[in-house]
Amino acid sequence: MITFSSTHLIYLIEAARWTLLLSVLAFIGGGILGLVLALGRVSEHKPLRWLSAAYIQIIQGTPLLVVLFLSYFGLSILGLDIPPIAAAGLSLTLYTSAFLGEIWRGCILSVPKTQWEASNCIGLSRAQQYRYVILPQAARIAIPPTVGFMVQIIKNTSITSIIGFVELARAGQIVNNSTFQPFITFVFVAIIYFAMCYPLSLASRHFERKLNVGK
């Protein structure tokens, strides 16, 4: 019988790189699309508001697993053969953007109306109001819930194992299947997840402090 060894640990850490890569894809793709959705949700144009609301409703009402199946198997049935990493990146982006879009919309709306008025009265265009006055204040409010959601995403990347990714959670299962030492195996899995999530909380606190200078 094989016992848990440094080889297994290295295997887990290597698998964690997938977790990390998928998370980064989700943050970048989801962050960009999420900002567009948040701005769409608070737009002056009704069709834009409606479209982004509909998108958010649909994605939020669909399990990530289903989004993933649709982008991987669904698209390949349509003749679009996309590599697993693209399918995973796409689904995580779609999923993350819907949630960040809704979180950020709330943050934008929580900037007092008087800030809009004051910046309007000094002549800023709407884009300038967002850039110089509204978004910087919304960002400060957005940090805690955004980081909270990012931590969820890091853990949710494990779902990509069903289309073949051996990321951290899947690697834990594989190691356990050969060592039959679930406790030690999953303690290490947990520690590695923690090592990825904890710096986010630290960064969050750092940025909050930095952005609170003017508050």
Add this chain to the structure above:
Amino acid sequence: MSVNEAAGTRPRNEAVPGAEPIIVVDSVSKSFGPLQVLHGVSLEIERGTMVAIVGRSGSGKSTLLRCINALEEINGGTIKVCGHMVSMSDRASVKRLRSEVGMVFQSYNLFPHLNVLRNITLALTAVQKKSRADADAIAHKVLGLVGLADKAEAFPEQLSGGQAQRVAIARSLALSPKVLLFDEVTSALDPELTGEVLKVMEDLARDGMTMVLVTHEMAFARRVADIVVFMHQGKVWEAGPPAELFADPKTPELRQFLSSGL
């Protein structure tokens, strides 16, 4: 005139004869849903004068200021500022208005994430496209005017209410407006802090700035304003030089308002 001077007030500004008023409000009506707030308000404001609008809470004073500054769409009548029609739906008109009219609010509305200097320079660089150096020079100048030359690096939350309000005035002044609108700018302040803000406004009046202020500071309006306008239930009830208006109210409503000690 000599009475005013004896009382230590500035001489009243005289309107330039024949010149068009800088603001012309003509039969303006405004409703919020079913609630009609302004009922055919007409008002002319001459260049270089200070006009104080007084009246009970809810009489439509703020709404009138906000209509003049295109923050609310009017439902009837017309408003002209500096000879141009004000229309909220016409972007070019609003843009021109923004370059001509400054507004100061009761709650200061400084940008909390920017320091005092940046609060003032933001529109100078972003809207007027001035260089950072020019903008900074203007900001320092207007901060000097409101007596806060040493606060350029402070953040809004580090200021007292009176200081914050003076920064807000400086922020408007920096853009060299032709008219300044003040909506109860001392109402949120502790009584001992109102004086410093009123003093800045009085200085501006003396320098010939056109100002329209909604205020509850009756003594100030009486002493400094050229014209006092009494609004009641969404209408201009009486208007005239403060000495006349306060000494001899024509309507029972104004008499009652004045005697209620507001």
